[in-house]
Amino acid sequence: MKKDAWDWISDNEKMIIDASDKIWNLAELGLVEEKSSKYLANILEEHGFTVEMGVADMPTAFVASYGKGDPTIGFMGEYDALPGLSQKPVPYQDPIEEGAPGHGCGHNIHGVTGVMGAIATKVVMEKHGLKGTLKFFGTPAEETYSGKVFMVRAGCFNGVDAVFSHHPGRFNVAGLGSSLAMNSAKFHFYGTAAHAAATAYVGRSALDAIELMNVGVNFMREHVVQEARVHYVIEAGGMQPNVVPDYARSWYYIRAPEREQVNQIYDWVLQIAEGAALMTQTKLKVEFIEGLCNELPSKGLSELVIANMREIGAPEYSDEEMTFAKEMAKTVTKEAKSELLRATKRPGWEQLVEDNIHIDREIHDPWDKGIIWPGSTDTSDVSWIAPTMEFSTATTTLEAAGHDWQWTACCGMSIGHKSLIFATKVMAGSAVELVTKPDLLKKIKDEHAERMTGKRYICPIPEDIKPPLEMAREKASK
Numbered sequence: 001m002k003k004d005a006w007d008w009i010s011d012n013e014k015m016i017i018d019a020s021d022k023i024w025n026l027a028e029l030g031l032v033e034e035k036s037s038k039y040l041a042n043i044l045e046e047h048g049f050t051v052e053m054g055v056a057d058m059p060t061a062f063v064a065s066y067g068k069g070d071p072t073i074g075f076m077g078e079y080d081a082l083p084g085l086s087q088k089p090v091p092y093q094d095p096i097e098e099g100a101p102g103h104g105c106g107h108n109i110h111g112v113t114g115v116m117g118a119i120a121t122k123v124v125m126e127k128h129g130l131k132g133t134l135k136f137f138g139t140p141a142e143e144t145y146s147g148k149v150f151m152v153r154a155g156c157f158n159g160v161d162a163v164f165s166h167h168p169g170r171f172n173v174a175g176l177g178s179s180l181a182m183n184s185a186k187f188h189f190y191g192t193a194a195h196a197a198a199t200a201y202v203g204r205s206a207l208d209a210i211e212l213m214n215v216g217v218n219f220m221r222e223h224v225v226q227e228a229r230v231h232y233v234i235e236a237g238g239m240q241p242n243v244v245p246d247y248a249r250s251w252y253y254i255r256a257p258e259r260e261q262v263n264q265i266y267d268w269v270l271q272i273a274e275g276a277a278l279m280t281q282t283k284l285k286v287e288f289i290e291g292l293c294n295e296l297p298s299k300g301l302s303e304l305v306i307a308n309m310r311e312i313g314a315p316e317y318s319d320e321e322m323t324f325a326k327e328m329a330k331t332v333t334k335e336a337k338s339e340l341l342r343a344t345k346r347p348g349w350e351q352l353v354e355d356n357i358h359i360d361r362e363i364h365d366p367w368d369k370g371i372i373w374p375g376s377t378d379t380s381d382v383s384w385i386a387p388t389m390e391f392s393t394a395t396t397t398l399e400a401a402g403h404d405w406q407w408t409a410c411c412g413m414s415i416g417h418k419s420l421i422f423a424t425k426v427m428a429g430s431a432v433e434l435v436t437k438p439d440l441l442k443k444i445k446d447e448h449a450e451r452m453t454g455k456r457y458i459c460p461i462p463e464d465i466k467p468p469l470e471m472a473r474e475k476a477s478k
């Protein structure tokens with residue numbers, strides 16, 4: 001039956017690639033992906049799915065459903081771009097529009113593998129009269145505002161038995177690692193403006209509060225778990241030196257392996273901020289932006305996805321594509337490539353450097369069991385609700401780190417397209433197996449239930465916090 005899904009994908013290759021290129025060209029930022037989300041929702045509607053647009057208080061979030069009854073298989077798709085990463089599909093840096101957004105994380109492909117994977121699975125279910133429900137989740141703003149967490153909080157994923165998601169990457173693998181839980185918050189300090197030379201004594205500097213808070217946090221670092229990551233930027237720090245700043249603002253990310261650790265560190269950071277306000281006689285306002293959980297892996301889904309990858313086989317590349325990869329590799333030094341690959345912990349990475357390999361064609365068994373990767377993703381919150389697998393396929397060259405122009409370029413040309421088709425087949429093949437093999441699905445669900453023993457999902461975003469639509473619109477307008 002999987003063959004029917006794969007044939008449909010092969011027959012519709014052009015349509016699938018066109019959809020990915022369309023999103024790549026739109027390159028809309030998080031929470032304002034209006035055209036991208038509508039475009040994908042329309043494709044699903046045309047293929048017999050029922051679409052509910054604007055779920056979880058986000059106009060660009062949607063759920064598309066097909067069929068009824070058990071099992072319910074979920075597919076996720078992202079479509080938000082990154083600021084400043086506009087780039088033509090060429091192997092040297094050349095933006096389409098200077099400073100404009102671009103798909104430097106390949107979410108144009110992310111969205112389309114999910115949409116087309118769901119449709120290909122539906123084609124099989126229809127042809128063979130299979131029972132079950134398919135749900136595609138259009139999940140906005142992965143990069144900045146964690147759209148999925150709001151969707152989890154709104155109950156969108158309730159009743160789903162397993163969820164697939166594909167992320168472009170440098171390797172063909174379905175990992176077993178975890179990620180860091182996180183909070184994101186802005187700290188607004190309000191002081192009193194004054195002439196900085198003549199009457200500074202009547203002023204109260206909001207910038208002083210920001211600086212003291214940062215000092216406090218930097219002294220805190222030694223006394224939190226080693227894997228914790230705390231980073232900040234100063235978004236506003238006054239206008240010019242001769243005016244005591246009456247307003248200043250910083251933006252913090254606080255990450256740690258366990259949700260509880262984030263809560264503890266965050267509480268400490270709040271106390272430091274209050275302390276800074278006291279010391280400077282300024283007023284503090286805390287704006288909570290987002291919070292998310294650490295990821296729970298699924299061994300069962302990983303095995304299923306990798307078996308499908310091996311059955312399909314990794315893409316082959318033309319001489320033209322290899323030349324493209326070789327040209328692009330010149331933009332990164334050998335030392336930088338070594339560091340990038342060392343960080344991935346991919347077994348045998350040294351050989352990839354030694355042999356000047358630019359695209360990894362291997363299909364790997366996961367090498368990251370028990371590893372906590374130093375990033376965070378809103379896919380994690382979904383993994384607390386149902387067994388979830390976000391697998392990756394080799395979409396870019398090994399020399400590109402991600403969130404860079406190289407990724408935008410690869411995700412808009414044929415190297416990315418091949419990965420897109422491959423991943424769509426993997427997604428559909430795996431989903432068809434879950435629809436047709438209840439025992440396998442049960443085993444995967446049992447594993448998840450075991451991982452959840454003693455745990456309960458508490459949404460890290462407080463109930464009164466809504467998706468930051470205003471902030472997103474303001475950012476996009478710049």
Ligand SMILES: [Zn+2]
Binds near residue numbers: 105106142167
């Ligand atoms: Zn991404």
